[in-house]
Amino acid sequence: MRFKQDFFEQLDGFYTQVYPQGISNPHWLGWSDDAAQLIGLEKPNDALLMQLSANAAAPGASYYAQVYSGHQFGGYTPRLGDGRSIILGEAIGPNGAWDVALKGGGPTPYSRHGDGRAVMRSAVREFLVSEALAALSVPTSRALAVIGSDLPVWRESQETAAITVRLAKSHIRFGHFEYFCYSEKGAPDKLTQLLNFTLAQHFPHLSADSASYKQWFVEVVQSTAKMIAHWQAVGFAHGVMNTDNMSIVGDTFDFGPFALLDTFKEGFICNHSDHDGRYAFGQQPGIGLWNLKRLAQALTPIIPSDDLIAALNRYQPSLVSHYVSLMRAKLGLSIDSDLGRAAQAEREKQDLALISQFTVMLENNQLDYSNSLRKMGKIDISSQYSSLRDDMLNVSEFDSWYQAYQARVGDVADVAAWQQQRNQHNPKYILRNYLAQEAIIDIEEKADNSKLIQLQQLLTRPYDEQPEMDHFAKRPPDWGQGLVMSCSS
Numbered sequence: 001m002r003f004k005q006d007f008f009e010q011l012d013g014f015y016t017q018v019y020p021q022g023i024s025n026p027h028w029l030g031w032s033d034d035a036a037q038l039i040g041l042e043k044p045n046d047a048l049l050m051q052l053s054a055n056a057a058a059p060g061a062s063y064y065a066q067v068y069s070g071h072q073f074g075g076y077t078p079r080l081g082d083g084r085s086i087i088l089g090e091a092i093g094p095n096g097a098w099d100v101a102l103k104g105g106g107p108t109p110y111s112r113h114g115d116g117r118a119v120m121r122s123a124v125r126e127f128l129v130s131e132a133l134a135a136l137s138v139p140t141s142r143a144l145a146v147i148g149s150d151l152p153v154w155r156e157s158q159e160t161a162a163i164t165v166r167l168a169k170s171h172i173r174f175g176h177f178e179y180f181c182y183s184e185k186g187a188p189d190k191l192t193q194l195l196n197f198t199l200a201q202h203f204p205h206l207s208a209d210s211a212s213y214k215q216w217f218v219e220v221v222q223s224t225a226k227m228i229a230h231w232q233a234v235g236f237a238h239g240v241m242n243t244d245n246m247s248i249v250g251d252t253f254d255f256g257p258f259a260l261l262d263t264f265k266e267g268f269i270c271n272h273s274d275h276d277g278r279y280a281f282g283q284q285p286g287i288g289l290w291n292l293k294r295l296a297q298a299l300t301p302i303i304p305s306d307d308l309i310a311a312l313n314r315y316q317p318s319l320v321s322h323y324v325s326l327m328r329a330k331l332g333l334s335i336d337s338d339l340g341r342a343a344q345a346e347r348e349k350q351d352l353a354l355i356s357q358f359t360v361m362l363e364n365n366q367l368d369y370s371n372s373l374r375k376m377g378k379i380d381i382s383s384q385y386s387s388l389r390d391d392m393l394n395v396s397e398f399d400s401w402y403q404a405y406q407a408r409v410g411d412v413a414d415v416a417a418w419q420q421q422r423n424q425h426n427p428k429y430i431l432r433n434y435l436a437q438e439a440i441i442d443i444e445e446k447a448d449n450s451k452l453i454q455l456q457q458l459l460t461r462p463y464d465e466q467p468e469m470d471h472f473a474k475r476p477p478d479w480g481q482g483l484v485m486s487c488s489s
């Protein structure tokens with residue numbers, strides 16, 4: 001790894017230098033070749049294992065924990081910070097730099113009452129889902145590796161510690177701006193410094209001056225909208241959309257009690273602690289805007305309110321556009337690029353209605369979200385019969401939807417090619433909670449990570465048939481239905 005240290009060198013006062021503490025008997029549980037390529041690494045080796053398990057210093061690393069705050073479940077917590085994630089610096093890759101962080105690397109000044117550790121089950125889940133979402137083209141932080149140990153840690157019972165090696169284009173969160181607005185009142189120069197750094201590092205096409213701030217916030221609104229559109233389209237529930245878990249570059253960030261939907265359910269809550277369903281699957285678009293409003297508030301000392309409000313107004317249309325376009329690809333709804341603006345807007349409205357009717361049917365019939373969409377690749381669109389019909393209890397409701405759908409799809413000259421295209425947008429394999437759980441149980445009970453590796457490899461090619469892996473595409477068994485995860489990770 002070759003590091004630069006821009007955050008560390010340019011933002012004194014925005015972090016505390018702190019060294020990670022090694023975990024005993026470190027061993028690779030998982031390694032991502034795809035993530036490794038991002039920072040110019042090839043295969044894992046023993047020296048790297050020692051460095052990434054914090055048992056040896058990584059040459060060129062600085063080791064620091066950033067300070068931030070954030071709104072958690074709607075309430076403001078004035079001081080958070082990296083309590084268990086220690087950043088080594090920005091590793092230089094062939095197409096840009098990535099922060100490398102050891103999540104679970106030991107206590108920091110921001111650990112409050114925590115031990116600075118991550119348990120193996122949560123580290124494995126973060127590793128698997130980071131790479132699985134990337135393969136689905138969802139904007140996300142990445143995971144280079146997950147490293148197991150025999151270091152005991154206590155949660156509800158004794159477990160073992162692990163480290164996820166996270167790669168992120170940026171670790172700057174909405175909560176960074178909140179911290180420097182509220183906790184260091186009267187210091188707008190700090191906010192400006194942070195914003196100028198963010199611009200220079202992550203929005204290089206914008207200059208670091210007040211004229212660009214307005215455009216920058218528009219782009220933050222749009223990338224957040226795009227990220228959440230992806231979540232809704234693949235059926236991803238994040239579970240802890242606190243503002244300290246929202247990345248400023250619009251990447252999915254901090255994987256705790258997340259879930260990919262099995263059965264489609266708007267109100268699905270994956271987080272055991274989310275009693276009111278604040279972060280339920282169907283609430284995510286609204287919470288995205290709520291979070292952006294908190295960020296906007298924190299920016300009022302340096303960006304005029306009118307500009308912030310104008311940018312926020314672009315959230316909803318941007319999210320709908322992205323979502324409809326992703327769902328069009330899934331359902332095979334083509335668009336005529338010659339349509340005028342007004343006609344396009346009307347078409348978007350109609351398509352959104354058609355898509356919503358589809359998901360309502362899935363919910364009413366308790367159908368699996370991804371598997372139902374995958375069936376699109378088997379539909380003979382020219383025929384009155386659809387295999388999806390057999391899954392419906394209310395057949396007449398389906399028939400009238402299907403009629404409207406067929407009319408919208410129109411004539412398809414080459415049905416096989418149409419089906420093939422559907423398969424390239426509707427994954428056969430997703431990271432179902434029960435699959436992750438099975439991989440974790442094998443590690444816990446048999447020290448066997450082969451299922452994890454198999455799952456990771458499978459999920460790097462989620463659209464391919466891989467017929468020998470068919471069983472991984474099944475709906476969960478009874479014990480794995482609607483698994484709800486706790487936050488004690």
Ligand SMILES: Nc1ncnc2c1ncn2[C@@H]1O[C@H](COP(=O)(O)OP(=O)(O)OP(=O)(O)O)[C@@H](O)[C@H]1O
Binds near residue numbers: 489
């Ligand atoms: N075991 C722990 N020890 C110390 N601090 C912790 C621990 N678990 C969580 N925290 C801290 O509590 C706050 C909220 O936790 P949250 O679950 O959002 O983040 P996280 O998963 O620990 O990390 P990140 O957001 O970097 O992915 C963060 O400041 C986090 O660092």
Ligand SMILES: [Mg+2]
Binds near residue numbers: 244245254
């Ligand atoms: Mg967090």
